[in-house]
Amino acid sequence: MYRYSCMASRAILHVDMDAFYASVEALDDPSLRGKPLIVGGTGPRGVVAAASYEVRKFGVHSAMPMREALRRCPHAICVRPRFERYREVSRVVFDIFHAFTPIVEGLSLDEAFLDVTQSLRAFGPADAIAAQIKQRIREQTGLTASVGVAPNKLVAKIASDLRKPDGLVVVPAEAVTELLDPLSVRKLFGIGNKTALQLERIGIRTLKELRAAPDALLRPIFGRYVALMKARAAGIDDRPVIAEWDEKQISSEETFDTDLTDVRTLHDQLARLADRTASRLRAQGWLAGLVVVKIRRNDFKTYTRQARLQPATQQTRPILSAAGRLLNEWHQEQPHAAVRLLGVAARDLSAVPQLELFASPEQERERELDATIDQIRAKFGHGALYRAAALRRAK
């Protein structure tokens, strides 16, 4: 039955470089090898960008204030980050990925998802591809990476984290539940500290317990995402790996004067950026099929998160709501991060509009509203008019 054609099993790799910045520093300066090493700013606002495994056992982790890190591990050696050098090494690593599949979704300089489903015929089974990638990274850069191999992104990411550093964890489809069941609910993206505590209060600590919990019990915590979270706890995730083609995009981004930590403020800023991006789409006559949110932490680690827009659109509301969901997902993973830069990009642009059969009254109202806003801005400048969500912060 063709119903199932799209459900064929996938082979997804999550490759995560081990303590990337710190490892690059140790690589370039052999005297640092095996030493407790922290990469980060040393000024009063300095934060840890990366920590070697020798420091991590003292409880030091990235995004921690440098002062706190040095209190925990006073004998650590600090070096300033050299992003140009990290980008250079990252390019070598990503070239290795691209030798095995064109479908590579980079999450940051040192982390990517690879869909190798179509590469199995040419390069052998997924675990062999993972081993070859690790070997080539070691040969060409001298660094180690941890790889998770699984039928989807969710499980691959959890797997790569299980045996760091230099790990390779392969999770066949039939072993997914067995692997996930005993893990803490905190391993699931979308469950941060706050949610985990709420779950613990009702006796749910492991993914197995979450999977088995009655919907009614979870509804107060997850709202309408109960089914989604249960599916994730069962290791179900059909999000595609979205390759970054070298293609046209329309984006708006902003670096903030002071780092932002408040989630509401982040959403207000996001609303402003999404509005600006959508406005540009309309001005240039494009429809976006993909929205990408870019987030840079104060330690300069940069993340991108993307989602499909179906149907493709140029309206502010659907772009903003997709971007908002992506920001939420990221923020739940990193609730304490300080954000230096936010960006909203529209990709997968199509210029040939398929005309619509039904313009729903709400859609029509949205379209008219967007058009009116655009007209006013054309006359009085972009700052003349903002959505109320973006204004809250200005007060």
Added chain:
Amino acid sequence: MKFSCERESILGLLQSVIGVVERRQTMPVLANVLVVVKDDQLSLTATDLEVELVAKGTVTVQQPGEITVPGRKLLDIVRALPEGAQLTVTVEGERAIVRSGKSRFTLSTLPAAEFPTIEDIRAQQTLTISQAALKRLLDKTHFSMAQQDVRYYLNGMLLESNGKTLRTVATDGHRLAYCEAPMDTPAAELQQVIVPRKGVLELQRLLSGDGSVELMIGTNHIRVQIGHIRFTSKLIDGRFPEYGRVIPTNPPRVVTADKDVLRAALQRAAILSNEKYRGIRLSLKPGVLTVQAHNPEQEEAEEEVDVTFTGEDMEIGFNVNYLLEALAVIDGQEVQLGLTDANNSCLITAPSMPHAKYVVMPMRL
């Protein structure tokens, strides 16, 4: 629980329900089928929480009971047994044991009480229609349903009865398919329900025989008994768009063409259309329809099709897939395209099937 039967009798039942056994189950029990034996009857139930299928057959029951077992594994085992083999299924402790000749399989189980079933759907209305007519209604319209659209009410098919006829309508917002057929017995009132995509595809697969079926419609479910199989699907709670407004009446330009000739020309031109947008240009002149396609590599296709047309010249663009999918379900040799202008939809009809209409919105080229 213990029962015996011939391989073929349980194989048929398993194959009828296996389509809804989840591969990527959110709850482990959904990978199982519910097995109930009593009164010389075996009943197998599978569900994905949206669609439920129950198949019943006769077996020799030694001890009544109920249990759930992994559906696909049981099917694979039964299918691989030799033809005509006798098999016995027993439950011992927490295991189900399948024995046949010198083979023995021990399967894991989950309690029947954990299996979600849909019992009473509180039917408020029953529509009776021949199986063949219902299958035709689904076959002629299903391809236009949306998939994973944010407008969730489009990810399914509208069933609508006006008392005498049953209509099916499917649309993804770019094109629409409409078909109607008379019902066996008149129904009381006007009723609209939206059956989710999964339910439509499963129902379509089950309809094959002669005779009539009853569509029982409750507030939240639709249920159809087809031979020994009971199909139940949730309904989509939403408002289907007013489709009547977007079906053109009397378009000013009517083009009559040989369906197979037009279809073949479109298929050839499609090869060189842009892979993403699938856009083609139709140029209409008296007696001739020209189909043109080109792609980003600057490759071009041009086809001329002889047609019956006497009106004013015009040009219009379409996603060629939408035209091809409509032409694929049209019966008979002749097809008519009703056009207004480059910004309005095309109505596709055929004299041999007056009860079906297809509407495709153009692309701006």
